[in-house]
Amino acid sequence: MEEKQLLKLLKTKDEEGFQILYRNYSDVIYGMIIRMLKDPDESADMLQEVFVRIWTKMDSYDSKKGRLFTWMANLTRNFVIDRIRSADYKNHNLNYFVRDDNVGSVNRKFNTEQNINTIGLKGQVNELKENQRVLIQKIYFEGYTQVDLAEELDIPLGTLKTRVRAALKELRKNFKEE
Amino acid sequence: MGTYNIEDGELEMLALGQLSARRERELFLLIEQNETLLKEYEAIQDALEKLAFENAVESPTGLGVAAKEQLFNNEDKSLKPIPFYKTSIFRLAASILFIGSILANIYFLGDTENNVTASSEADIKEPTRQEAFMAALPMDLVEFEEMFDYLQASLEQNPCDMKFTITRKFLSERGLDEDAIVSFLFQEGGHCDCEVLMNVSMQFPQDPYKHGTVPNKTHREAEIKLALHLKEDSQFPTGTDLAILAFRN
Numbered sequence: 001m002e003e004k005q006l007l008k009l010l011k012t013k014d015e016e017g018f019q020i021l022y023r024n025y026s027d028v029i030y031g032m033i034i035r036m037l038k039d040p041d042e043s044a045d046m047l048q049e050v051f052v053r054i055w056t057k058m059d060s061y062d063s064k065k066g067r068l069f070t071w072m073a074n075l076t077r078n079f080v081i082d083r084i085r086s087a088d089y090k091n092h093n094l095n096y097f098v099r100d101d102n103v104g105s106v107n108r109k110f111n112t113e114q115n116i117n118t119i120g121l122k123g124q125v126n127e128l129k130e131n132q133r134v135l136i137q138k139i140y141f142e143g144y145t146q147v148d149l150a151e152e153l154d155i156p157l158g159t160l161k162t163r164v165r166a167a168l169k170e171l172r173k174n175f176k177e178e
Numbered sequence: 179m180g181t182y183n184i185e186d187g188e189l190e191m192l193a194l195g196q197l198s199a200r201r202e203r204e205l206f207l208l209i210e211q212n213e214t215l216l217k218e219y220e221a222i223q224d225a226l227e228k229l230a231f232e233n234a235v236e237s238p239t240g241l242g243v244a245a246k247e248q249l250f251n252n253e254d255k256s257l258k259p260i261p262f263y264k265t266s267i268f269r270l271a272a273s274i275l276f277i278g279s280i281l282a283n284i285y286f287l288g289d290t291e292n293n294v295t296a297s298s299e300a301d302i303k304e305p306t307r308q309e310a311f312m313a314a315l316p317m318d319l320v321e322f323e324e325m326f327d328y329l330q331a332s333l334e335q336n337p338c339d340m341k342f343t344i345t346r347k348f349l350s351e352r353g354l355d356e357d358a359i360v361s362f363l364f365q366e367g368g369h370c371d372c373e374v375l376m377n378v379s380m381q382f383p384q385d386p387y388k389h390g391t392v393p394n395k396t397h398r399e400a401e402i403k404l405a406l407h408l409k410e411d412s413q414f415p416t417g418t419d420l421a422i423l424a425f426r427n
Contacts, residue, residue: 022242028230030237044238051245069227074195123232146196161187168190172225
């Protein structure tokens with residue numbers, strides 16, 4: 001089903017629309033969540049919550065401002081980050097921190113190694129240079145903000161943007177060559 | 179109107195959801211007006227979507243159903259609805275009983291109920307108020323009767339001075355608690371000697387009129403004299419006084 005048809009169903013709150021949406025995107029969204037939370041049980045709960053949220057927020061989606069998946073991915077990332085930052089989550093799940101506002105308090109080197117070793121990235125991203133791959137991994141899959149990542153890498157924000165742009169250009173080139 | 183510039187890497191950051199809401203709006207304005215930017219933005223989104231799909235992880239089964247049930251509150255499909263015809267006999271019986279009970283209520287209770295209710299309310303309210311009055315009396319009933327006689331006799335001689343002079347004199351002579359009793363009389367509508375006589379005395383239970391109980395001529399003359407006293411004094415609601423007299427006569 002094309003995205004336009006799916007959107008029609010979603011906008012009318014059609015139950016079938018939800019089924020298609022879930023069937024098409026649940027694995028992709030789960031892939032993002034589990035890389036941020038690192039815990040399958042937490043991630044499963046979160047996946048359900050995220051889809052409920054996507055459904056209830058569907059009215060705020062504007063196709064002029066990007067693709068449905070872009071909107072869903074950003075909504076998912078923000079939702080998971082909010083959960084990670086919440087006091088409840090910090091209290092009972094400190095070991096699974098991916099990142100924290102208090103950047104210095106987290107053993108980032110350990111986290112980075114854990115992230116890569118635990119749930120590695122697949123596909124074209126692995127064709128990128130190591131530093132580019134880490135950038136994409138952290139900012140796209142692990143929920144880093146550009147400010148936090150620039151701080152961690154100790155580079156200016158402008159430099160970070162340029163590097164992310166270069167990484168994505170390379171990635172686009174790789175996908176084209178596929 | 180201001181112009182917006184786009185920095186290197188900002189389109190990528192937009193697709194990654196890394197920009198502020200304000201900056202997002204500015205960039206969307208630029209993208210809408212510039213086809214090259216739109217194509218570039220599309221290509222970035224396309225790459226990110228492919229990247230995400232390549233890194234999909236199989237989600238646990240059953241979550242979609244749970245989410246769907248949470249959203250649509252699906253009923254248990256195993257509970258099939260009972261066909262209408264199978265319950266129609268019960269519906270009919272219930273309807274007949276319901277209508278029958280309404281008709282019975284109308285027939286048996288109807289107006290009688292209203293009358294009973296209305297009279298009951300009157301019966302209940304009136305004795306309750308009078309009972310409260312009688313229960314709160316600060317002295318014996320006999321003393322009240324004597325006080326009213328004393329007031330009447332005194333007011334026939336001298337007009338009311340708008341105080342409790344005669345009342346207090348009577349209470350003092352009997353060694354009763356002047357302040358407490360005067361306070362009670364005041365609350366019950368007796369704001370001076372004559373009002374004690376006319377208003378408070380009316381609150382005691384009155385014997386029903388019987389043939390031959392019309393006051394004798396002397397008594398009537400005394401009351402009229404009192405009423406004229408009050409009228410002359412012109413500081414009292416003479417209408418009330420006269421109404422009381424008319425009622426008594």
